Amino acid sequence: MLTDRLDIDPEVSAALVEGRPVVALESTLISHGLPYPQNIEVANASEAAVRAAGAVPATVAVHAGRLLVGLDEAALLALATAPAGSVRKAARPSLAAALAGRGWAATTVSATMIAAHATGIPVFATGGIGGVHRGALGGQASEAGGGSQAHPTFDISSDLEEIGRTPMAVVCAGPKAILDVPATLEYLETRGVPVVAVSQPELPGFYARSAGIAAPDSVADLDGAADLVAVHLGLGLGTGILVCVPVPEADALPGAVARDVVERAIREATEAGIGGPELTPWLLVRIAVLTDGASVRANTALIVNDAGFAGALAARLAAR
Numbered sequence: 001m002l003t004d005r006l007d008i009d010p011e012v013s014a015a016l017v018e019g020r021p022v023v024a025l026e027s028t029l030i031s032h033g034l035p036y037p038q039n040i041e042v043a044n045a046s047e048a049a050v051r052a053a054g055a056v057p058a059t060v061a062v063h064a065g066r067l068l069v070g071l072d073e074a075a076l077l078a079l080a081t082a083p084a085g086s087v088r089k090a091a092r093p094s095l096a097a098a099l100a101g102r103g104w105a106a107t108t109v110s111a112t113m114i115a116a117h118a119t120g121i122p123v124f125a126t127g128g129i130g131g132v133h134r135g136a137l138g139g140q141a142s143e144a145g146g147g148s149q150a151h152p153t154f155d156i157s158s159d160l161e162e163i164g165r166t167p168m169a170v171v172c173a174g175p176k177a178i179l180d181v182p183a184t185l186e187y188l189e190t191r192g193v194p195v196v197a198v199s200q201p202e203l204p205g206f207y208a209r210s211a212g213i214a215a216p217d218s219v220a221d222l223d224g225a226a227d228l229v230a231v232h233l234g235l236g237l238g239t240g241i242l243v244c245v246p247v248p249e250a251d252a253l254p255g256a257v258a259r260d261v262v263e264r265a266i267r268e269a270t271e272a273g274i275g276g277p278e279l280t281p282w283l284l285v286r287i288a289v290l291t292d293g294a295s296v297r298a299n300t301a302l303i304v305n306d307a308g309f310a311g312a313l314a315a316r317l318a319a320r
Contacts (some may be wrong), residue, residue, distance in 0.1 A: 002067070002118050005099055009070025012058045016120050021055035021314035024069070024116035024124040029303060030059075030079050031087040031106035032281070033127075034296075040080040042300050046125070046307035053311025055318075058121060060112045062090050062098045062105035069119045079104055091158045110162035113170070113240070122233060122317065123169045125310035127303040128176040128206045129242070130157025131184030133279075134266060153275075156187065163240040164191025169229045169317075171310040173302040174204035174211055174244045177262050178283045181211050188242065189216065194232055195242045198225050198309070204246040207287075207298045208258040215244065222309070226316035245309045251301035253294055261290045 008016075015022050025046055030039045047057035058070040061079055068075065079087065088105035090098035092114060098105035107115065109126055116124050133155040163170055175184045181203070188195055197203055197215035205211035219225050225243050232241045246252070253261075265286040269275075274282050287295045 002114070005065070005067045006115065006118060007066045007068050008119055009058065009068075009072065012056055012070035012119070012121075015056040019318060021123070021311070021318040022058050022121045023050045023055050023307065023310045023314050024112055024119075024121045025050070025057055025059040025307060026109060026112040026124075026126050027059055027061040027071070027079060027106040028089060028108050029127060030076070031082065031104070032089060034300070036080050038300070040076060042303055043076055043080065045304045049304050049308035050125070050311035050314075053308050054315040055123075055311035057307070057311075058116070058119070060107045060115045062088075062095075062101075062107065062111075064102055065099050067099065067115050069115050069121075079106065092162060093158060109157075109159040109170070113162050113166045113168055117166050117168055121168075123171065123310050123314040125171045125307045127172065127299060127306060128174060129163070129170065129172050129184075130159040131175040131179040131181070132156050132160070132187055134178070134180050136180065137183060160184065160187050160191065160193075163188065163193050163242060165238065166240055167233055167236075167238055168240045169233070169243055169310075169313060170240050171243045171245060171306050171313065173247050173306060174206050176280075177206040177208070177211075177258060178266065178280065178287075181213060185213070185216065192237065192239045193242055194228070194239075195244065196225065196228055197244045198222070198246070200246060204244045205255060205258060206302070207247065207253040207295050208255040209246040209249060209252045210255050212255060212259070222312055222316065226313055226320075229313065230317060230320060243309075243313070245302075245306055247298050247302040248305050251298045253291065253298055257291075258295075261287055261295070265290060 050057040090105040138152040202210040
């Protein structure tokens with residue numbers, strides 16, 4: 001059973017037993033999202049933000065056949081400095097393979113939620129969720145069809161399915177900007193997942209404060225978010241709730257700039273024939289180049305900001 005594979009950090013275990021707030025954090029940003037030493041700096045800053053808000057951080061990863069809930073300093077450093085290509089990505093479909101291996105695996109949104117829920121952690125913070133990719137439902141030209149036919153790729157992140165089946169509050173800065181955001185919102189609605197923006201009526205746009213799309217729901221502040229999360233989880237509906245917090249204004253890209261850069265990067269990827277698992281990392285690198293690093297600064301800022309908000313949200317929920 002999954003619980004037989006869990007190794008829970010003593011600080012995290014004690015907090016859960018005592019009813020103190022805990023926030024789960026993913027580890028793919030450490031192994032696959034950012035280079036060293038930026039990855040360890042952001043990981044440490046995220047954990048510090050959770051602590052500053054009054055909660056205990058629990059970064060999740062896989063090592064030597066065990067699902068670790070809470071990493072100490074040595075484990076964080078080992079993951080951050082692991083040789084390129086040596087760390088698997090663990091999602092729901094690949095979690096068994098990651099646990100069957102003997103090395104490190106970093107947990108994505110879905111695998112982190114699985115571990116956190118099994119441990120009893122109700123709040124999880126990430127940067128941006130995966131979702132419905134461009135062309136997943138059709139609309140991308142196929143070379144085989146002479147560029148005239150659209151073939152759906154069905155490239156939809158397991159993040160969405162996990163949020164639809166695991167009752168947790170997921171704090172993020174919205175779906176990643178490279179996705180088909182309207183289709184992602186439709187998918188979440190179909191799975192019964194409430195999507196709420198904090199402090200604004202528009203859905204946050206990951207790199208930008210706004211995605212230019214109205215959020216399905218919104219709350220004014222942290223207290224409003226805590227009220228809504230408490231009611232949703234208390235109903236026992238069996239689905240998660242997505243709490244979307246905009247990137248800090250000082251670090252945000254202007255909305256028009258963010259959208260133009262993303263569209264340009266996607267066009268270039270299509271022209272270069274880049275797709276599949278290579279597409280997302282290629283796009284993120286290209287967007288960083290096109291923005292002269294501003295997208296990376298926005299990304300790191302929103303990750304830490306989400307962690308701090310999640311810590312405060314967990315503290316509000318624990319106080320109830």
